[in-house]
Structures are given as structure tokens and as C-alpha cells.
Amino acid sequence: MKHLLSINDLSKVDAISILDTAQELARVSDGPMKKLPTLRGRTIVNLFAEDSTRTRISFEAAAKRLSADVINFSSKGSSISKGESLKDTAQTLQAMGADAVIIRHSASGAAQRLADSKWMSGSVINAGDGTHEHPSQALLDAFTIRKHLSKGADDLTGLRVAIVGDVLHSRVARSNVLLLSKLGAQVVLVAPPTLLPVGVESWPCQISYDLDEVIANVDAIMMLRIQLERMSEMYFPNAREYSRYFGLNSDRIRAMKAGAIVMHPGPMNRGLEITADAADGARSVIVEQVANGVSIRMAILYLLLAGNQEFAETGVSS
């Protein structure tokens, strides 16, 4: 595999191999030798044309732990998705000798366009394109769920996951529905009808408009940020109303199954989709998701750039 643009690029076996590699790499990172020499001499460009905290710094940390050289290129306001300027950007990256480009962009399909261009020969990793996909986030979420709930199984068969809130604007939701269902989990989307995209009926998941009906039956609940910056009109009456029907609070936390976990990709709107006590409570794995993000992104870079044959050389078994 050369690029990671969509969860659809991965078979179930590929996805499990990324999770297993991340688990192995997390074990190495916990040891005294944090850094592996695997990607020494390789250049990785972080091309972020949209705001990001967790994704950008965790890709940077991941690349550095594999000894790659990292160039941060934040081209806010540039238009990579528009013909000539895409060519210019790609040629610049090629001139820098980029072995991989990690791209975040507000246009859905931007990563695909960069990968399809003939002007750049490196790997392209989609770090979030518009409202389309965010595959590394879904992989770190699956990793987190597997770690807590799979009881040693390598996939997520038998687990139920609710994804709640602004599905309409969420690339995290789409990538997670595709990946979690591929790994055998049952996924239910919970949202008001106004925050569900057209065509959602064909996604491999169930749909509910009632959080209280769903909450007691899930093993993991993933709260989505209300993406105010992508909203040009009103999608719900007001914030209080939204929180009352679709927010996670301590009453709903109490209704959850024993052992069920609370997730959020961040950044959170505390007090809107999730209360502070739900975000910081005993069921929350939100901070751990960030740490797992580094291991998953190391695994992605490792598998795309080093390939399987180098597993043996660096002492990391597959």
C-alpha cells in the first residue's frame, strides 16, 4: 500500500495489521529506547491547511520517534484543491524530497487529488479532508476500543458503538462507521435528523434519534463535536435544547453498561455535546485516545514507508 486516503483503502486484514503494529510500537515507546531508527534519512511533510492540534502534533511526534526528518508546512488560505496551485504545491513537496506528505485540508477529496497528481512521487496520508474522511482518527479509535473491550480478540466482533452528534460535518464519523463495521462492531449513529447527511441510510450502521433508548446497550459511546465553523445555518433550536437531547451528562453516564467507555476525538465543546464531569469521569478514555494516536500514526508511517521486510531489522515483530 502506498497511500492512506480512506478507510476503503484497507482490507480487514490491513486494518488489524495496523492495530497490531501500533500495539507493538506502543510497547517499544514505553521502554527506555523511545526512538527507533527505522525512518532515518526520510523526509515527512506535515501539510496542514486547516487548524489542528492533536492530529498535527501526534503525526509529528510519530515521525520523530521513527527518526524521520519532519517539515511543518501550514498553508492556511492556500488552495491545494484548485488545479494549478495543487501542481505548485506538489512540485514544491517533490523538490523538498518528501517521502510522505500528511495533508489536512478543508476540501473533501484534497488528499486524493494530491495522490493522483503526477508531480509528486511520495506517499500521501489523509489527515482529514473536509467533511469526508479522517482514517488515522478512526484507526486510533478502533485501537482504543479494542484495547479496552475486545477481551483479547483481534477484531471488534460483538461490540456495540454509538456515535453521537454532528455526523453531518464529521469526517471522524464516516471513517469510524466504515472501519468499526469492517472490524465486526455494530455501529449506531445518534443525531437529530438535521445533523445526518443525505444518503446515510446506505452506510453500514443503524440510525437512532433517541440517545436514551441507545445508551444502556452500548459498549462505547463516541461524542462528536458540534462543528460550528462549518455551519452556515441553524441545525438545532439552541444549545440547551441540543444538550438536553443529545448531550452526554452524568445521568446518561449512570445509565451506561458496566465497563462501557466514553470517547471524543477532541476538541471538545464542554457544556454542549459533553459535560465536564462526563469528559473527565472514570469511564472517559479521551486523554488516552490522544496517546494512542501517536502509536497508530507511527504504525501507519512504518507500514507505508518501511514496509514489512524491515520489521525484522528493527527488532519489532509483526
Ligand code: NCD
Ligand atoms: C477531528 C477533526 O479535525 O476532524 N478532530 C481531530 O482530528 N482530533 C474532529 C473535530 O474537529 O471535531
